[in-house]
Amino acid sequence: MAFARTCSVALVGVEGVLVEVQADLEPGIATFTLVGLPDKSLVESRDRVRAAMVNSGAEWPQKKLTVGLSPASVPKGGSGFDLAVACAVLGAAEAIDPRVIANLMMIGELGLDGRVRSVRGVLPAVLAAAEAGYREVVVPEDAVPEAALVPDVSVLGVRSLRQLIAVLRDEPVPDEEPLPGTRGQSAAGTSMFLPAGTGLGPPEAGERPPDMADVVGQPRARYALEVAAAGGHHLFLTGPPGVGKTMLAERLPGLLPPLTQRESLEVTAVHSVAGVLPETRPLISTAPYCAPHHSATMPSIVGGGNGVPRPGAVSLAHRGVLFLDEAPEFSGKVLDALRQPLESGHVVVARSAGMVRLPAKFALILAANPCPCGRHSLVGAACECPPSLVRRYQARLSGPLLDRVDLRVAVERVSRAELAQAVTTSEDSATVAERVVTARERAAHRYVDTPWRTNSEVPGHELRTLWPLPGEVMSQAERDLERGLLSARGLDRVLRVAWTIADLTGRDRPGSQEVARALHLRTGVERGVPAEVTS
Numbered sequence: 001m002a003f004a005r006t007c008s009v010a011l012v013g014v015e016g017v018l019v020e021v022q023a024d025l026e027p028g029i030a031t032f033t034l035v036g037l038p039d040k041s042l043v044e045s046r047d048r049v050r051a052a053m054v055n056s057g058a059e060w061p062q063k064k065l066t067v068g069l070s071p072a073s074v075p076k077g078g079s080g081f082d083l084a085v086a087c088a089v090l091g092a093a094e095a096i097d098p099r100v101i102a103n104l105m106m107i108g109e110l111g112l113d114g115r116v117r118s119v120r121g122v123l124p125a126v127l128a129a130a131e132a133g134y135r136e137v138v139v140p141e142d143a144v145p146e147a148a149l150v151p152d153v154s155v156l157g158v159r160s161l162r163q164l165i166a167v168l169r170d171e172p173v174p175d176e177e178p179l180p181g182t183r184g185q186s187a188a189g190t191s192m193f194l195p196a197g198t199g200l201g202p203p204e205a206g207e208r209p210p211d212m213a214d215v216v217g218q219p220r221a222r223y224a225l226e227v228a229a230a231g232g233h234h235l236f237l238t239g240p241p242g243v244g245k246t247m248l249a250e251r252l253p254g255l256l257p258p259l260t261q262r263e264s265l266e267v268t269a270v271h272s273v274a275g276v277l278p279e280t281r282p283l284i285s286t287a288p289y290c291a292p293h294h295s296a297t298m299p300s301i302v303g304g305g306n307g308v309p310r311p312g313a314v315s316l317a318h319r320g321v322l323f324l325d326e327a328p329e330f331s332g333k334v335l336d337a338l339r340q341p342l343e344s345g346h347v348v349v350a351r352s353a354g355m356v357r358l359p360a361k362f363a364l365i366l367a368a369n370p371c372p373c374g375r376h377s378l379v380g381a382a383c384e385c386p387p388s389l390v391r392r393y394q395a396r397l398s399g400p401l402l403d404r405v406d407l408r409v410a411v412e413r414v415s416r417a418e419l420a421q422a423v424t425t426s427e428d429s430a431t432v433a434e435r436v437v438t439a440r441e442r443a444a445h446r447y448v449d450t451p452w453r454t455n456s457e458v459p460g461h462e463l464r465t466l467w468p469l470p471g472e473v474m475s476q477a478e479r480d481l482e483r484g485l486l487s488a489r490g491l492d493r494v495l496r497v498a499w500t501i502a503d504l505t506g507r508d509r510p511g512s513q514e515v516a517r518a519l520h521l522r523t524g525v526e527r528g529v530p531a532e533v534t535s
Contacts, residue, residue, distance in 0.1 A: 004091025004098035007105045007134060008084035009125035010069075010076045012308060013349075013356030014273045014315070016121070016128025018105075020070045021081065023088035028064035034085075036069025039077035048079070048110050049086045056114035056162040061093040075308060075354055079109035080119040083138065086110060086161055087168070096168045105129040106138040114161040115179055118143045123277075124269040126150045138164060141178070145282035146272060149265065209254040213428040214247065217418035221248055224409040224521055226432050229255035230439035231500030232456035233493075234342065234364040234404065239411030241374040245367040248411070249291075249323045252365065254429040256287040256320070257437050263319050266359060270318055274311045288320035290362075294329035302337050302347050302360075309349040309356050314341050317362040327366040328396035335401055338364065342404045345457075366405065368397065378413075406456070406493045407521045439503035455499045460492025463499070473512050477519055485523060494518045 002025040009016040019036075032046045054060055067085055069076050084106040091098035107125050109117040118140040126137050126147045136154045139147045144157035158164045159176040166173045215222060221237065225248055228235045235252075237245040259267060267284045271277040277284075292301060292313045299305055303312035314322060324330060341347045341360035348357050370376040371390045375383040385393070402408070444453050446467070452458045477494050480486045486494065497518035498510035507514070520526060 002092045002094060004088050004101065006084050006088050006091070006101040007103075007129065008081050008107055009105065009121075009128050010074055011078075011121045011124060011273060012074070012354065013358050014121075014124055014270050014311060016124045017071075017074050018128055018132045019074070019076060019081070021084040021088045022068045022070060023085070023092040024066045024068070025061055025092045026064045026066075030062045031064050033064075033066045034069075035066065036072045037075050038069065039075065041079055042077055042081060045079060045082050045085055045110075048082055048112060049089065051112040052082070052110040052114040052161050053086055053089070055112065056160065056165065058090060058095055058161075058165065059093070061089065065089065065092075077308065078119060079117075080107045080121070080125070082110035083108035083116060083161070083164070087164070090165065096165060100168050103134065104136050104138055105134045108138070108140045108143075108158075110161060115176075116140045116158050116160055116164070117179065120275045121269075121273040122146045123149060123265070123272045126153060126155075127265070127269065129153070142279075146268075146277065149268065149283050209429070210247070210250045211254065211429045212251050212432055213426045215244055215251065215426060217414040218244055218248065218411060221409050221411045222427075222432075224407045225252055226255065226436065227497060227500055227504065227521065228252065228363060228365075228407055229432075229436045230504055231406075231443070231496060232363055232454040233406035233497060233500065234366075234456075236366045236368075236402065236405045236408045237411050238368050238370060238408070240378055240413065241369060243411045243413055245411050246323075246325055249321070249325070249365045249367060250289070251429060252321050252323075252363065253287045253289045255433050255436050256363075257433070257440060259285050259287065259319055267319050270311050270315050270359060274316060276316070288317055289323065290317040290320070291323040291325060294324070294326045296330070296334065298331070298334050298337060301334050302341070303349045303356075303358050304351065308354055309351050309358070311358055312347075314338065314347055314360040314362060315358045318359045320362055321365060322362045323365045323367070325367045327368045328393055330396075332396060332398070335396075336398055339400055339404060342401075364405065366397070368394075370394070403487055403489055404493075406497050408524060409521065410524060435504060438506075439500065442503040442506075443499070455496045455503070458496065460489075460495065463492070463495055467499075467509065469495075469509065473510065473515055476512070477515055480519065480523070485525075490522065494522055497521060 005020055005022045008019050008021050010019045034043060034046055050060055067088060087101045087106060090096045091101050107119065107122060109119050111117060122139055122143040123146050127150055129137055130150050130153050137147060138156045138158060141157035141159050144155055147155045159178060163173050163176060224235060227233060229252060237248060239245055264283055264285050267288055271284060290313045299312060301313045303309045303315055342364060345361035346357055347360045371383060371385040371393055373383055373385050376385060376390055443455055447453060477491055481491050498514040501514040501517050502510040
């Protein structure tokens with residue numbers, strides 16, 4: 001009996017599960033059996049692996065071949081196991097030394113000609129292998145920058161199975177032409193593993209992001225955007241068409257600080273599993289921005305699909321911004337599905353193939369017109385919508401969803417005077433971002449011994465007990481609670497916003513003025529204190 005084993009990784013959501021690929025050869029009729037709960041695409045690997053080995057100059061064993069994927073209880077799918085299956089078969093046939101591949105993690109799809117193609121989820125796969133103690137991984141050459149983001153792991157990038165066989169046999173590595181449409185970087189001719197990565201990616205290709213200096217007027221909306229960025233709060237913008245709601249939302253990512261190394265790996269892993277990781281940016285270091293169309297379905301927003309669920313828009317916006325323009329036009333079920341991730345920072349998707357937990361900690365921005373025609377409540381605008389239609393339109397955003405939104409701002413039309421002064425009075429994003437970073441540093445210092453880093457993450461009970469405020473400071477908010485203008489959840493969110501405003505103004509703790517501003521930003525009712533703060 002001939003036996004060999006190597007390692008690959010199965011993806012469950014955005015997490016990797018280590019899979020041992022075992023190959024066993026026994027005398028008998030030449031058959032190829034694949035066991036271990038494979039899906040259709042993985043069962044097809046039998047034909048891909050056989051053709052790739054033969055076309056790479058290796059001899060296919062004429063014996064009874066059984067390939068097992070362990071643990072057998074974990075669903076496995078995709079073509080990423082091809083490379084590991086081929087090497088396990090070669091090891092069992094003693095075409096390569098089985099001891100050489102026993103401590104390697106391999107991921108990659110094989111073409112019939114033996115070329116190695118990249119697959120989704122390379123980064124989370126390498127992360128899972130590193131956590132399990134593997135220090136050498138083999139990936140398609142095009143995925144080397146992504147795999148090298150994981151520290152303390154040596155990465156070998158190959159273009160073909162023929163190259164990998166030569167490396168494992170310690171023979172000269174043949175040159176191969178890169179696949180059409182790939183970057184074809186310098187792995188050809190490599191006969192050893194690249195040094196262990198430092199966990200840092202190359203600098204991003206700089207594109208000028210949308211700037212706050214482009215926004216004319218709107219002092220209250222600009223200030224609400226700054227508060228949302230400083231505290232990680234959710235924002236609802238309402239107003240007639242053309243006043244700048246979308247323009248404001250697009251500028252929020254530019255106010256957010258760069259992602260930490262841990263956050264960058266989280267975000268990059270999600271985008272890698274979803275298959276949307278840019279080739280030129282193997283590491284995402286800035287806050288992502290996701291703005292799905294209002295015709296988006298439930299699986300495209302919260303995650304799902306056939307088999308094991310894949311990340312949706314809420315996960316692609318993890319550690320960044322999810323913008324829903326024309327929010328009332330979205331399906332009511334889709335909007336209400338956001339209630340779970342808004343509270344917990346993750347979404348749990350259950351399907352027949354399994355249940356996955358996907359990260360979804362994002363800042364939500366909703367934008368809506370006041371009515372279908374957009375002219376409701378405007379003086380001289382001649383709104384043609386009957387009152388019943390206006391009520392139905394506004395009711396598409398349910399109360400439980402809006403109760404989870406911290407800031408609600410009415411965006412007004414820009415006057416001619418504001419347009420004339422825009423060139424000299426508008427702050428740019430860099431200036432606002434400096435204040436945001438300072439406010440976040442104050443909050444991080446306050447929460448240094450806790451699992452939280454921004455005010456929006458702190459539970460209301462902990463905020464009231466660990467950092468209590470005098471009774472007179474919260475008296476206005478408590479009166480609104482008694483009058484039914486605020487729910488208990490709304491009171492906690494007002495308190496969080498007040499702490500963010502205090503961080504922006506450099507105060508150690510919020511006072512009555514900060515609470516009044518927070519109430520104004522949530523309810524729209526004047527409290528004697530203007531909501532906007534000029535620079």
